[in-house]
Amino acid sequence: MPERRPRKDAARNREAVLAAADALFVRCESPEDVTMADIAAAAGVGKGTLFRAFGDRAGLLRALYEARLEPIRQAVEVGPPPLGPATPPRDRVPALLDAVLCFKLDNRRLALALEEGGSSSPYRAEHYGRWHSLLRAVLEQVPGLTDSDFTAHALLAATRADLVEHLAGEERIPRERMRSQLANFVTSVLASGPPQGLTAEE
Amino acid sequence: MPERRPRKDAARNREAVLAAADALFVRCESPEDVTMADIAAAAGVGKGTLFRAFGDRAGLLRALYEARLEPIRQAVEVGPPPLGPATPPRDRVPALLDAVLCFKLDNRRLALALEEGGSSSPYRAEHYGRWHSLLRAVLEQVPGLTDSDFTAHALLAATRADLVEHLAGEERIPRERMRSQLANFVTSVLASGPPQGLTAEE
DNA sequence: GTCAAAACGGACCCAGGGTCCGGATTCTAT
DNA sequence: ATAGAATCCGGACCCTGGGTCCGTTTTGAC
Known part of the structure; x- marks a missing residue:
């Protein structure tokens, strides 16, 4: 199985989300007041995109970590x-x-x-x-x-x-x-x- | 301030809730699948009662602890x-x-x-x-x-x-x-x- | 027995994680 | 270049679970 690599926009968005999430976590008071919707918005992306790329909240956190x-x-x-x-x-x-x-x-x-x-x-x-x-x-x-x-x-x-x-x-x-x-x-x-x-x- | 003691039913219900919560926590797999509604139901009490007595979830847990x-x-x-x-x-x-x-x-x-x-x-x-x-x-x-x-x-x-x-x-x-x-x-x-x-x- | 104060309880509200699908984008083959 | 399929996008939508509200019921003091 060739494991075809992701589309260009997918890769770009993935990075955007990681960057946005990182920035938000640095600025926030407590991690739980940075919501998934916030991250999506900050990355200029829809919520669906974010869940498709990382599965769920934990997945996103893990990836960043x-x-x-x-x-x-x-x-x-x-x-x-x-x-x-x-x-x-x-x-x-x-x-x-x-x-x-x-x-x-x-x-x-x-x-x-x-x-x-x-x-x-x-x-x-x-x-x-x-x-x-x-x-x-x-x-x-x-x-x-x-x-x-x-x-x-x-x-x-x-x-x-x-x-x-x-x-x-x-x-x-x-x-x-x-x-x-x-x-x-x-x-x-x-x-x-x-x-x-x-x-x-x- | 005389700090009048609670009514009889209040005290009774408080105990019932604590007992019910305790029992549920022992039986459960993970603490987060015992919900406040569950506890209220198990104690034969309305949700309102439970929140009035303990403030919030953390309060109930603390009391038990x-x-x-x-x-x-x-x-x-x-x-x-x-x-x-x-x-x-x-x-x-x-x-x-x-x-x-x-x-x-x-x-x-x-x-x-x-x-x-x-x-x-x-x-x-x-x-x-x-x-x-x-x-x-x-x-x-x-x-x-x-x-x-x-x-x-x-x-x-x-x-x-x-x-x-x-x-x-x-x-x-x-x-x-x-x-x-x-x-x-x-x-x-x-x-x-x-x-x-x-x-x-x- | 009467009445006000306190408690009850379940319908209701809302935030936030997660899903869905019609439409837009990108890749491939010709 | 371009058609067509595969992939991805995004935001409307769903659902769970904590927490609130208020009309009704219980308690207990007089």
Whole structure:
């Protein structure tokens, strides 16, 4: 099956919708007061178009999220340390979580809209699955650390969009402070367990 | 102001609604397919009654939640160790989080409905505020532990209703295993920092 | 028993996600 | 270039579910 590519206008409209949605989410107070009709209007497009292109609200949000996430995904999969695969586990774990935190700080409303969007739990999203299994795998390589699966969940939970929003918005905690607090937290989780040998173990 | 007490029928109906809602939430698959109309019908009451008594959906959920939470609240505020105030901080922290976890396991659907209920973030709920400031205060008494505020948030995040639901439902992790994993996690967070002297410090 | 205050309940309203289909656009083949 | 089919457009329309309103009923104080 040749998988014929979409028509030109379809592609153009798809981009217009993504751009419009992004802009609206940045400007809005809360994600739920940007409606599908709003997005369609802002993109100069009919509602039908928007639903045909993305299926439903969640689909649109996902598409936006994935697009924004792409650079980080690259950096994690094939980039240089401290995010890339060549990093020693004890350094990579904090780096990964810091990246997630920064991403959510930079895309607060969007992340909020997607994670707490209602209907299905954020834990079913495949992007969560990716972060979790990656983190889990890296944690597994940290000597003396058990329960990597749960630990990965728990660490990621510390970067939940609504928590980040609360800390940044309500408690007015500055970005750098939040990053360092998360780093400390992660470190303390990693630090426990058997003596994490200094430099020379034998 | 005498604050005259409610009429008999009002009180009776209020109880009926709470009971009906509780029953429905236990039976349902997802909290969002138990509608306000359903609850009213199940309680043998009109929708108006239900809204007059609780204000809105969130109000009803909150009322239910608080009611279920009451025993634990008592145990924490005036009960014996390990939950009560007489417990040494290092022991009380895990106990508190274990209590939260167990509560969410026992009231999965309800907690889900309230925390991810939509509109306003769970971090604005006053019951969250209570848990957080208590935990924060206890953490503050653990020597060598910094960032109690953030740490309290991060630890509580590990017991978020939808995470618990995911672990118990999707990943089929048994209760006791989850409790011990959480306990390990908490311990590792507490363990770091300065030497937590054995028994004799001087 | 009487009467005002309080509560009842279901018809009603409305926003917002999602669907539908007649008409406009784009691609392909000749 | 152009006919014709495939695809897409867009906004009128539907439907669910939270929340409101008000005529009627219940309660309880005197």
